[in-house]
Every structure is written in structure tokens, then in C-alpha cells.
Amino acid sequence: MSERPTPRPVPQHPENTTEVYAIHGAEPEVLAYAMAKYSRSALTLRESLAEISSQRAEQFLNTFYFQYGHRSIADLAHIPFAVEKLSLLAAICLVDETRWDGQERSTRYQDFRRSGWFTPELATKQRKLYTHAIEDLFKAYDSLSAGMLSALKRAIPQPESMKADSYERTLKARAFDAARYLLPLATNTSLGQIVNARTLETQVSRLLSSPFAEIRDLGTKLRNAASEPAWNAQRDKLEQLAGEGSVAADATTEILNELMPPVRTAPTLVKYAEKNDYQCKSRVELAQAARELMKDAPIYPAPIVDLLDDDEDLEVEIATSLVYPHCHYSYRQLRGAVASLTETRRNELLKLGAVHRGRHDELVRAFNAGHGFRFDILMDIGGFRDMHRHRRCVQLLQEFSDVHGYDEPVCPGQPTLAEAGLGEQYRDAMNAALAAYRTVCDSGEPEAKQSAQYLLPLGMRCRSLFKMDFAEALYIAELRSGIAGHFSYRRVAWEMYQAIATRHPALAGLFRIEDVNVPMDLLKR
Structure with a gap:
């Protein structure tokens, strides 16, 4: 009579063992690798992160992302960027992604007179014309903002229940709504974006493929920002404390080197992003x-x-x-x-x-x-x-x-440009900008058609x-x-x-x- 096989122990599954935890401090590419390992390993994310080095992450990404084409891995690496002092025209191109998250400076709540503007490569004669046209648009923007604010105050008295600063701030926003029509596409703005590495790769490639020199340069800077050490707010603060003598210099160096090494956010995932x-x-x-x-x-x-x-x-x-x-x-x-x-x-x-x-x-x-x-x-x-x-x-x-052609700002219930005595001034500013646009466009300059577009107002x-x-x-x-x-x-x-x-x-x-x-x-x- 044969022996009966020893039964295998039945695994015990404790009830309600789901665990959820947020993650902070891991490099984006390392975190992407750790999450991708869920499909290839039974390790927890904590265990994966403990054993992964940036070199192993790079090797993994080179194999599975570039060789095998598993592009969804890059969706797991999210990277924040600040992009500052770029033209409105470049900003429109930058954010033209279906998978994009970010915020840009508002033309309603900020006065763009102090922003400055982008100037493309132009010969001396065209550069003078361009600069003069931009300056005139900003002067008109300033005048229209002030004129419309005065017209709004005349038309809408301050309610007794409303504080003076709130009243002023609200009407200023309404005035900026009209004045923004005169802001040229050359106007500088700033924005922040948080994108995954796949979006970043396609974004950089698209920017590098632009007919605009500024936008091609922006693509290069974005790729470099993902490849070079990122700015670390905590490290920056610690260096400041060390400079003030609050923390010993030798302790600062040790802490920085051991706990806050320089982080390159996505050097592997963007290294092949080129002109498309x-x-x-x-x-x-x-x-x-x-x-x-x-x-x-x-x-x-x-x-x-x-x-x-x-x-x-x-x-x-x-x-x-x-x-x-x-x-x-x-x-x-x-x-x-x-x-x-x-x-x-x-x-x-x-x-x-x-x-x-x-x-x-x-x-x-x-x-x-x-x-x-x-x-x-x-x-x-x-x-x-x-x-x-x-x-x-x-x-x-x-x-x-x-x-x-162009629009004129018309808001039901708000004084029109004509009622505010600003109609002729607005049309003169727009027509002068258009004349400069056509002159630059027909100048024969390299990328003349692109350079001229910076002179076009938002209206x-x-x-x-x-x-x-x-x-x-x-x-x-x-x-x-x-x-x-x-x-x-x-x-x-x-x-x-x-x-x-x-x-x-x-x-x-x-x-x-x-x-x-x-x-x-x-x-x-």
C-alpha cells in the first residue's frame, strides 16, 4: 500500500491587508523603474527602491524603453519645471501638448508692463523698427489699462459693503481684460509645468522641430534641464544656513554629499530627443x-x-x-x-x-x-x-x-472703448503694429515670417x-x-x-x- 502524499499547507491570507503610502524623495527615473518592476517582481515598492541604484535604472530604461519600446514606463516619471522669461508665442507652442499640466502668468491679475519682451535676430534697421513697434504697443497697453480703469470707476461706484482694495483689484482685472488685446506675442511670460517623461520627450522633439529659433532654443534648454542637476530647495536652504554660520561648514558638506546628492531628473529618457x-x-x-x-x-x-x-x-x-x-x-x-x-x-x-x-x-x-x-x-x-x-x-x-484682422474688446455691461474715449487710440496702436509686422515680414530677413509674428498683438x-x-x-x-x-x-x-x-x-x-x-x-x- 503506497504512502499518501503529505498535503501542502494552505497559505493564510490575512483580511484587509491593503497598504497605501505616498512616496517622496526618489529620483523620477528610479521611481519609474521601481513602479515598472511591479510587472516583473513580487517586491514591494519600498523594497524595490531600497535595492535600485540610478545606474540600474538607466540600464533598465535603455533596454525596455528604447530597445523594446515600452514607452508607458516613461509615464511613471513626473518632473516639475520652471520656464521663465519666454515669449507668449513660445509659451503657446510649449504648452501645445494633450498630456500637459501647468500654470502660466495671468494677463488678468498681473501687469505685463514690467515683463520685457523677446527680440529675434534682426538686422539693425529691422531691429530698430521692431523695438519701436513693441515699445509703442506697451505704451498703448499702459494707457488703455489706466483709461479703462478710470472709465470703470466712473460707471461702477464702489458699494459701501465692498472694501476699497477689493474694489480696486476687481476693476483692475476688468481693465486688464481689455488692455491685454494690445500685448504683443513677443511679451515675456513665465510658467510652471509638471509632465511625465514621455510627454517631455515628445515636447522636446516638437520644440526642436519648430521653424522659430526661440522655440528650438527652448527645446534645447528643456532637454538640458532634465539632464543636468535639478535645483533642490532644501539643499539651497542648507547652503544658505551654512553661509550664515548657522550650521558648521564641514557638517553641511557631509549632509549635502550623503543625503542630498545632485539629482538629474530624466537624463536617460530625454537623451535621444532630437529634431523630428x-x-x-x-x-x-x-x-x-x-x-x-x-x-x-x-x-x-x-x-x-x-x-x-x-x-x-x-x-x-x-x-x-x-x-x-x-x-x-x-x-x-x-x-x-x-x-x-x-x-x-x-x-x-x-x-x-x-x-x-x-x-x-x-x-x-x-x-x-x-x-x-x-x-x-x-x-x-x-x-x-x-x-x-x-x-x-x-x-x-x-x-x-x-x-x-483684429477684434475690439466688448463686454456687456462694461464701458466700450468709444465710451471710454479710447477707441481711436486702440485702433491706431493695432494698425501701427500691423504695419510693422508687414514690413518685417517682407524684409527678406532670415526667418522673417516667423520674426514678424512676435509683433502681432493678442487682439x-x-x-x-x-x-x-x-x-x-x-x-x-x-x-x-x-x-x-x-x-x-x-x-x-x-x-x-x-x-x-x-x-x-x-x-x-x-x-x-x-x-x-x-x-x-x-x-x-
Whole structure:
């Protein structure tokens, strides 16, 4: 009779053993490696971090991220950056990422007179013209801010229940809302961003591929910032204490070297971020395709917000989207030209958007198609900057130019420029800036077309295409129509709502919308 096998002990599983803890102090690349090990090891994160060195993390990332293409690993490394004294134009390009988190200086709550501005490489004659035009815009911005504040104070007395500083601050913000139309794209701003390393890599590559020298330089600086030792606030404070004699110098050195070694946030994950040939070559060829398609046809008038048809063939939408960022025509006018092409010619256009795609390149953004709601929007650049912050949608932006003219700040319930005695001054400032823009644009300077764009004020109109689902359309319309918002994008949000309500009446009642045509209490924020 054979022996019966000894039964294996049944593992005991204590109940309610879930553990949650926050993590602080690990280098971003090391932390990404430690989290990636969850799929390859039974170790806890504490155990993983205890045994991982930065060298092992680099070796792991070189193998799995670059060789095997496991790009999601880079999503686990989040890095904060400060980007200071860059132009508004460069800031728009920098933040043009669908996976981006950050904050920029506000034109509503800060006076931009002291910001300074960016000057591109120009010959002496054009540089003088450029500098004079920028200085004139800032003078006009200063004058309009003061003039509108005075007009607001005359129109809106201070309530007895409102403190004087709160009253002054609120009306100043309203005055800046109007004055910002005169800020040129050259104006310096600052922003902070916290991005994962995958977004950082694509961001750096995109910036290095820009036709603007400032933006290419920004890409290099961003890559260097991720590769060099990061600024450590605690180390900085300790060095300050040592300098004041509060801590012994030898103790300071030991603590810094042992407990606060220099940290390079993402040297491995950005080391291959270079100029993207796919984007550069596609941009040139698609711009040429747009010129051949439209043959200098006049630009037809279009509404501020155009909700496009939702029964369009996918091939037509993608082909139209491919050429949209490379011209100044409305989507509807472009689509008419694309739809009239033969199937063979349209297919050639589709292939043009992908022919230069490399092994690890994502398709250019125009291929993000098939969304239920597509809005072709024509609005001032300042208002677009606020709309640009909405990430849960696809955005295609056309180049800034003088093609669409400029807006004047008009807010229901607020004194108009004419009522404030500022209308002629505003138009003179805008027209002078446009004259300087055209002179620089036609100067024959290297990158003249790019350099001239810095002279365009935020009041100039630009065209952009927003693709989204219904939930995002409702979110944007509700948020941006609120009375605390800027009157420019409030109008756009209202038009988005109106377009959806007309086409889908059953959905209109779901919106909690503010009617932007009703004069509001300008002291409410």
C-alpha cells in the first residue's frame, strides 16, 4: 500500500491587508523603474527602491524603453519645471501638448508692463523698427489699462459693503481684460509645468522641430534641464544656513554629499530627443499641398464658431485636417476643395501625412479623427490661449497672421472703448503694429515670417479646429460661459452651446449655461 502524499499547507491570507503610502524623495527615473518592476517582481515598492541604484535604472530604461519600446514606463516619471522669461508665442507652442499640466502668468491679475519682451535676430534697421513697434504697443497697453480703469470707476461706484482694495483689484482685472488685446506675442511670460517623461520627450522633439529659433532654443534648454542637476530647495536652504554660520561648514558638506546628492531628473529618457524629421518634412510638404489645393482662392467669410457636419467621410476629414494647420481657410471651405478631389488624389494626400513617419513616431495630430463634435473657431489670440488649456480634445492651430484682422474688446455691461474715449487710440496702436509686422515680414530677413509674428498683438484673430466628444463640449461651454470668465471666450462658449442646441435640441437642457448677452455685475468674480 503506497504512502499518501503529505498535503501542502494552505497559505493564510490575512483580511484587509491593503497598504497605501505616498512616496517622496526618489529620483523620477528610479521611481519609474521601481513602479515598472511591479510587472516583473513580487517586491514591494519600498523594497524595490531600497535595492535600485540610478545606474540600474538607466540600464533598465535603455533596454525596455528604447530597445523594446515600452514607452508607458516613461509615464511613471513626473518632473516639475520652471520656464521663465519666454515669449507668449513660445509659451503657446510649449504648452501645445494633450498630456500637459501647468500654470502660466495671468494677463488678468498681473501687469505685463514690467515683463520685457523677446527680440529675434534682426538686422539693425529691422531691429530698430521692431523695438519701436513693441515699445509703442506697451505704451498703448499702459494707457488703455489706466483709461479703462478710470472709465470703470466712473460707471461702477464702489458699494459701501465692498472694501476699497477689493474694489480696486476687481476693476483692475476688468481693465486688464481689455488692455491685454494690445500685448504683443513677443511679451515675456513665465510658467510652471509638471509632465511625465514621455510627454517631455515628445515636447522636446516638437520644440526642436519648430521653424522659430526661440522655440528650438527652448527645446534645447528643456532637454538640458532634465539632464543636468535639478535645483533642490532644501539643499539651497542648507547652503544658505551654512553661509550664515548657522550650521558648521564641514557638517553641511557631509549632509549635502550623503543625503542630498545632485539629482538629474530624466537624463536617460530625454537623451535621444532630437529634431523630428517626420514633423519637419510633413510640415513643408503639407503646406505645399495646401497651396496647390486652394490656388490662392479668396478666404470666404465664416462665423465665430462653426459646428461642422457629423456625417462626413473619415477620409475627407483626415485629408482636410492634414492641410488645415498650413493655411488660413476655414475648415468648411477646405473640405469643399478636398471633397472635389478624385479618390486617387485624396488618397495621395492621406499618404503624404504618413510617408515620412519613423519607427517610433506617432502620427501627426491631424489623424486624430472621428470625434462627434468639431468646432472651427475664429477668435482673438488672447481668448484662444484660454481655450487652448482644454486637453481632452484635439486642437489644430493655424499660423498667426494678419489675414483675419483684429477684434475690439466688448463686454456687456462694461464701458466700450468709444465710451471710454479710447477707441481711436486702440485702433491706431493695432494698425501701427500691423504695419510693422508687414514690413518685417517682407524684409527678406532670415526667418522673417516667423520674426514678424512676435509683433502681432493678442487682439489679432486666429483660426483653430477643436474636435471633442459631447461631454467635453458641455464642459467647455459651461465653464467658459461663466460670469467670472473673460468676455472673449464667454462669447465662443455661448456660440458652441447654441450650435449644439440647434442641431441636438434634446441635449440643450443638459447644459447649465450662462447667457453671455445679459449684462453682468462687473464686481462679481
